[in-house]
Amino acid sequence: MIRRAVATFTLDTGKCPRWLFERMVKLGRSMVEIIIDEFGPDEFVERVSDPAWFQSLGTVLAFDWNASGLTTILTASLKEAIRGREKDLGIFICGGKGKTSLKTPDEILFWGQRLALAESNVNSLAYNSRMAAKIDSCLVQDGYQIYHHTFFFSRNGTWTVVQQGMNTLSGTARRYHWHSETAKNLVCEPHSGIISHDKGMCLNLTARDSEKTRQLSTELVQGNYGGLMSDIKILRRHSTPVSRLLAVKSGQQEFVFLDLKDAEFHTHPVINEDFSKSAYLERILWKVCQHRPADYEQLVAMAGVGPKTVRTLSLVSEVIYGARPSYEDPARYSFAHGGKDATPYPVDRKAYDRTIRFFIEVIQKMKAAESEKKKMMFRLLGTQDYTSGGER
Secondary structure, eight states: OOOOOOOOEEOOOOOOOHHHHHHHHHHHHHHHHHHHHHHOOHHHHHHTTOOHHHHHHHHHHTTTTTTTTHHHHHHHHHHTTTTTOOOHHEEEEEEEEGGGGHHHEEEEEEHHHHHHOOHHHHHHHHHHHHHHHHHHTTEEEEEEEEEEEEEEETTOOOOEEEEEEETTTTTTTEEEEEEEETSSSSTTSSSEEESSSSOOEEEEESSSHHHHHHHEEEEHHHHOOOHHHHHHHHHHTTTTOOOOGGGGEEEEEEEEEEEOOSGGGTEEEEETEEEEEOOOHHHHHHHHHOOSSSSSHHHHHHHTOHHHHHHHHHHHHTTHHHHHHEEOOOOOOOSSOBBOOOSSSSSOHEEEEEHHHHHHHHHHOOOOOOHHHHHHHHHHHHSSSSSSTOOO
């Protein structure tokens, strides 16, 4: 699986035309039925977690490949396509865009009751849904605000999260994919892929390189609240946030430099940080210290713990105790298979042909007019000929 590349989604305005949405629902229903019949519901859920496959599906169903609307419209059309047939197909799609995303846990609970699933399994699915949203908001501080969250799962408990964030400053979107097999550890590199423009620098507390930061952050709140506040007061006493007018802008994100008197930390990047006294932050830290979470996941899962809380603990861990987190953007997945000039990597012909052959086989088995099949193939391959099997 290829994961290193960049792509840019522009933020869309307006609504998807009704005729296009209805067409995507119709075609999507046919494709989902064939895929599940051939490969099973677990395989379908896993494939959705692959950003390249997901992007290809949206393109085949007629949406623009480089528009943020592909994510929201494709998931909505798939949800509508299987409506009333969820139990027969063995897959369930919860959540969506905006306020609909907030209903995801309730929808998971609804299906759990309809399927008579064990309460522990249903609670686990709902927990993974909530944590995926929280982690991409709190631990991957990349300047993108999550506004879309969809949770796919099978009767067997396999699950996938597809969620998207927007950056209004740059006018771009970023999509985050999770899968139950790759997210065994929710706080350490849990993504099956993140597809977006690589903005270069962000606070990535899910990186393996941030392990020491996660460990020290947990130890800080397991200790005495007074001791933690003493460390924070040291930072407040020796740091002065520079005016935002003087902030260095790196494309989509502002980085405010803390002018720490220790030369080693003279240009320490903290995303939009204001490290002045905050009564709310102190209440949250007191609450967390009283709770004493057993590990970093429990810390992040606590109500009230948000981006500034984990950022504060990260800063204390780094400046006071030397545990520098990762500031490398985790977005490394492309829906492309490589470039002829080997940028960002050489073309993987086997992966390229495997993707094409898969969709060719599905298109061939669809109960659709020949003209419709040729249109789908043209969107996939730039040709109406689907007899070659995608070989190059």
